Amino acid sequence: MNRAEKAKIIDGLKERADKASIAIVTDFHGLKVAELTPLRAKLHEAGCDYQVVKNTLARKAFMEGPHVVLNEHLKYNCAVAFGYDDPVVAAKVLVEFAKKNDKFSVRYASLEGKFLEEASIKALSELPGREQLLGSLLGTMNAVPQNFVSLFANVVRGMVNVLTALKDKKEV
Known part of the structure; x- marks a missing residue:
C-alpha cells in the first residue's frame, strides 16, 4: 500500500470519526469475511459504518477529534464501528453479534470523547x-x-x- 492509498484511508476514517457520536473498537480475530458480512449489513441498516483498519492508520486518523482517547488502546487486529445519530443502536448490534459469535468481541469505545470499557458498552446496549x-x-x-x-x-x-x-x- 503506497502513501496516497494510506492518506486516503486516513482521511476517510477521520471524516467518519468526526461525524460519529460513538466509535466502538472490536476484535474479529479468526473470523472470515463471509462471517462478518451479516454484521456489516445490520450495522448499515442501522445507519452505522464498520471498517477493518490498521492500528497505525487508525491512530493517525484519531490524532485530533472527539475519539482521540482510543489511540493509546489500539492494539492487535481491530475494526471500528461508527455510530452517528444514536450510539445505543451501534452498541446493541455489536453486543448482539458478540453473543452469537465466540470469535467476535467488543473491546472498548469512545462515546463523544469519553472512554468506555466493554462492560460500559454492554450496559449502553441495554438502554x-x-x-x-x-x-x-x-x-x-x-x-x-x-x-x-x-x-x-x-x-x-x-x-x-x-x-x-x-x-x-x-x-x-
Missing part, C-alpha cells in the same frame, strides 16, 4: 434506543393535556347530569 425514548417522552407529554381535558369533561358531564335530573324532576 432503550433514541426512538423508544422519544416515544416515551411524547406519551408522557401527551398524558398531561389528555388528563386535563378528561377532568373538565367529567365536570361538564356532572353538570349535565344534574341539569337532566332537575329537568326530569320538574316534568313529573
Whole structure:
C-alpha cells in the first residue's frame, strides 16, 4: 500500500470519526469475511459504518477529534464501528453479534470523547434506543393535556347530569 492509498484511508476514517457520536473498537480475530458480512449489513441498516483498519492508520486518523482517547488502546487486529445519530443502536448490534459469535468481541469505545470499557458498552446496549425514548417522552407529554381535558369533561358531564335530573324532576 503506497502513501496516497494510506492518506486516503486516513482521511476517510477521520471524516467518519468526526461525524460519529460513538466509535466502538472490536476484535474479529479468526473470523472470515463471509462471517462478518451479516454484521456489516445490520450495522448499515442501522445507519452505522464498520471498517477493518490498521492500528497505525487508525491512530493517525484519531490524532485530533472527539475519539482521540482510543489511540493509546489500539492494539492487535481491530475494526471500528461508527455510530452517528444514536450510539445505543451501534452498541446493541455489536453486543448482539458478540453473543452469537465466540470469535467476535467488543473491546472498548469512545462515546463523544469519553472512554468506555466493554462492560460500559454492554450496559449502553441495554438502554432503550433514541426512538423508544422519544416515544416515551411524547406519551408522557401527551398524558398531561389528555388528563386535563378528561377532568373538565367529567365536570361538564356532572353538570349535565344534574341539569337532566332537575329537568326530569320538574316534568313529573
